[in-house]
Amino acid sequence: MIFDTLKPQVKTIISNNTLNKDTRLFQVCQLLEAHVNYYNWVGFYFKNGDKNELKLGPYVGAPTDHTIIPFGKGICGQVAVSNKNFVVPDVTAQDNYIACSITVKAEIVIPIFVNGENVGQIDIDSNTPDPFTEADERFLEFVCAEVAGIL
Incomplete structure (x- = not known):
């Protein structure tokens, strides 16, 4: 399964302390978008300070106007x-x-938790109808747990 080969690569990227956090997050996005053929947009959103909104972080894919998303709006805001x-x-x-x-x-x-608090999420869009399985969920939970370690 592709996810088993990607896990050690995600760990390697996240543990590379010579790169800043945003560069590592961007490299994770690049890795996932390049190796999972139905991941067409991969990005991170993070809680925007004390505001009840999300702010776009590193991503790979088509540019988006949705750089700020209020809590509750859209899929990301609902998560x-x-x-x-x-x-x-x-x-x-x-x-x-x-x-x-x-x-x-x-x-x-998939939400990212640090010390039990939802601090952000990974968001993936697909141009393929209904491509995501439980394996995607488990893998992305793994990615989010790794990412939480550098936040």
């Missing part, structure tokens, strides 16, 4: 409130979805 994974097999079936691109068919968002 900021629920503290739970959110897998969307068909974005057109979601009422509270923020469209980034007409090519996006599915989305997965």
